[in-house]
Amino acid sequence: MSGAWLPVATLATSLLAATLIFALPERAWLARTSLNLGAALIKLGLVGWMIWGLHRGLEYAVEFPVAAGVSFVLRADALGIMFAGLSSLLWLFTTLYAIGYLEDSPNRKRFFGFFSLCVASTLGISLAGNLFTFLIFYEMLTLSTYPLVVHRGTRKALAAGSVYLRYTLSGGLALLLGVVSLHVLAGDIRFGEREILADLGAEWYPILVGLFVVMILGLGVKTALVPLHGWLPRAMVAPAPVSALLHAVAVVKAGAFGIVRLVYDVYGIELSYQLWLLHGLVAISALTILYASLRALAQQELKARLAFSTVSQVSYIVLGVGLFGPLSTVAALSHLLHQGLMKATLFFCAGNYAEELGIHRIDELDGAGWRMPLTSLAFTVGALGMIGLPPTVGFISKWYLGLGAVEAGMPWLIAVLAASSLLNAAYFLPILQRLWFRPGPAHGQGEWPDERRLGRLETSGWLLWPTLATAAFSLLAGFLASMPFSPLEWATRVASQEYLL
């Protein structure tokens, strides 16, 4: 227990930042910005330190009792730190982006305060060492994202916020019920302690299956599994950085990460397989992938199309978890990171188009590639990654997923993957074609919906650089996939622990 303070310090950084931001006056732009960036950098450093420590075999854990029989446990393990690394890296970029995006708009203090609370919750989720702690941060995340979703305060935003709450709070309740029941059955289950549930004996298996279904209902809401995905497309009314946050980093990922934890660390992969739980996950995720891709095809709004694409892409993670075998685990975990990088890039780009040119619909994008080449390049990288073209990161995920499907004896899933890739191509390629190959206002035909010159470059630097950075990271993660500390390498490490232990 050499570094018990590290997880606490990581969490405290964001909490403290949130408190200070709430305490600062609305006008204190400089103080708030430096606080935001400072906290994000410190946190990235701390997480990096923990990654290095874990690599050397150190252990970071801290716990204290909360009430009769439950403890608050923070513990950094290989799986958790992976998610923590993703969120703190993307956090830095999202914060930068948000600072530029919300320039001169009202209520920035509120926005950034809750933004920091959000990252604190996400980190808490990744560092939680038992279900109770996980639940605490999972619900904290729900609450701290609500003000971000309704940030604009328009009727549409408020309605979307209500829908969001209805879904997530009910999901949270289902999860709570499941977790409490598990606690009654088996006590305080720590992540990483194996076979507690398997030892209960066969007479409890039906109940365990029931509880699993209840908890998947709870987690599935945030993961946006069909048919629990309704809130996500509606939450598109939120500002672009919030969308990036919901889709790439925090909310959706928290759900997916929860499913990963539930299968690997609570039920155990063997027991889940034995109880046919994995088969259920495969079925529902395959359904989600295809259904959401089809829906995405029908969307004319850029953000709405991206939203349905998220629904479909996140289910790759669930699919990878559901396939029984180390390769699919690698696919699931690495996709957790890859999808985050790509989706953040895409949403940043969508935000850039909207801010600079006032573009919200896909048919307004004609020729935008020539007006905003760097942004469009980043968009292209993200979109090709989503389709899964080599050598992007998306290809790596799909490749391993396919191998995993064969390994698990479900080769028919390759058909699902192929179909979804085709659908991905069908809804992303037309956008790329419009961006680069259709004449538009950049060629003197017509006008942009609402053009604003935000900077000397194609748009404001605050908006452009984070976009380029995430795009670059997603490319790097693909090119350098076999290097140490790459997402793929780390996912392999986690998977080997899951299957060898």
Add this chain to the structure above:
Amino acid sequence: MAILPEALAAALEVMLALLLLLMALACLVDRYLRRACRSFVCFAVLMALTWWQLRAPWLAAVEAVLGALLTGFSLFFALGFGAHHRLPRRDTLPGASPSGVRSWLLPLTWWFMAAAASLLLVDDVGTRLSEALAVLGPLALVGLAIIGLGLWGFVRHRHLLRRLLAFNVLGSGIFLVLAEVAGPRIEAQALILTGLIVALFGSLLGASLIRRLFILDGRLALGSGTGGKE
């Protein structure tokens, strides 16, 4: 009292009990408010006599001062005695409608519970009801009757002053039952003493409220919720 022959004491007790009942009745059914208040003062004096007769001289003194004098004063204050704004002399409000089952059911249950429990206390060995009634003594019986009357008044009347009167009568009935079932214990006297003080403060608060409400907007009854306990 010790100096009186037993038969005389018993006769006195019965007489006192009957007088108490009569005064309670007079106080509760009278629509002329000043007369009702006067009846209440007489009732309180009789209560003081009863405490004297039950060998609780301290209680008698407290009842005379708090119950008769101060409560009486606060009641007449509520009437606006000697002040500019006087309450109307007669309560012309119709009684609360007896159709609300809920408003009757609860007080009735209340009363039956009190009566049953008092009976059970003496009925430990399983004597018959008629015998138990005989054992209970006239004061306890009258106490129960007064409780019933008080509850009736509290539920039926809408005029706030009359409800306040009903509350005071109800309280006295409970004191009587308490004194009978608990005997001459020091704890019982302490409870009654506390009860008397509470009743006084309640009456004072209530009286000043009635007065203020009448002066502010001529209100004599609460708009709704005239039911019993609910």
Add this chain to the structure above:
Amino acid sequence: MNALAVLGDEALHLTPSLWAVVWLIVWGPLLLGLVALYFPPHRMLTAAAAYLPVMAATGWLVATIAVSGPRHASLSLGELTLTWYLDGLAILLLLLTQTVLMASAVFAVGYCRTAELPSRPAAWLWPLLGGLSSGLTLIWIAADLLSLYVGLELMGLCAVALMLLPGEAEALAAGMRYLLYALVGSLAWLLGVSLLLGAWGRLDLAGLAAVAEPGAVTTLAVALLSAGLLLKASIFPLHAWLAPVHGAAWIPVSAVHAALVIKASFVILLKLWLLLAPGQMAAAWLLGGLGSLAVLWGGILAWRAQGLKELVAFSTVGQLGYLMLAFPLLIGTSEAVAALAWRGTWLHLAGHALAKAAMFMAVGSLVLSTGRSKLVELAGTSRRLPLPLLVFGLAAVTLMGLPPSAGFTAKWLLLQAAIRGEQWLWIGVLVLGTMLTAAYLFRMFRHSFDEQAPHLTYRRLPLGMDMMALLLALAALALGLVADWPLELLWPWGGRT
């Protein structure tokens, strides 16, 4: 179960210094209040400083009892003996009471000044708050029915008088109704007590628990006691008086009332049932059923409420319903279930007290600075009044039972108890109640986040008022994470170890 008696004999008696501390806590606030009647405080700091000795004494008492175990005290007045008992529960309730009272008193100083209350009634606020404090303290430490009666009445009369201070017709009418109900409630209580005294010849709880046998008289007595207490605690269906009273009262008064006064009746009720009706499972289920209806009906009323104060007041009705679930979960259940339910109940009580006081204060700030009291009129306030809304939000987290908060940990424990005891009905109640609570509390945010509303003019309030509310709300949150220490103090109780 009767171990209040057992523990009572084993427990130490109060040392003279502890006696002094107890007297200070019982009468100190009343004395301070009387001083303030003639010299009303004008600065929040003055009020806080004046209250500090009482807080310090409370802290010292808590520390002493926590370390050295429960204490027993008897007070002889001639032939009459009053018994007091200071155990973990009593001192924690004391700490809670003094915390909420101090915060409310400090808040009240600012409130009186900014709301420009008439000075004479405003001065009476102080002695009445002091009397309320004395009554509550007496109730927490009383171990006989006479002390409880005195405490209950002192508290009740002070509470009614506090409600009347605004002096408007609405407040007076609501107060009159409250007075009548409170008085009738106390008469029911008195009748119950007299039956117990007649049947068993004593009033001390420990002795009663030892000698009282279940039977018709005990049952009837407990029924009468309960009827009186349920009325005073505004438990469904006897809740009708609550909302009008709160709607008309001053904010600090509402805060104290909802946080503490109503709870006092519940605490007495629970104590009496555990001692006198340990086997009455059917009746306990009846109370649990009433609680469930309160959760649902209170939630629905709050959901439909138009006024801010009304919403918060109805929410109290619903939240009290959760507390009533303690009866079926504690009475006639196994040790493990009772242990969880016992802790969950007290945690919920404490969390709700802190959060509800904070919420009332937040509402007070909002109403005072906007001059509006309807929910729909608050559109757009989140931009101008972030702090009261933040407080409201934090308090709402506790009331909804979302983590991290005392409400959440309490719900966790209660759910666990219900699952273990296989009392599935209450699980449904807890789940439905949570959803309803979220539904009515988020209405508030929906309105306040609305940016398209016309902007109102706002009045600036002293920062100290909001800070007090914030401290209470944060305490309710923190209690959820550090609940272990206070909850272990509550254990063992009543002979179960």
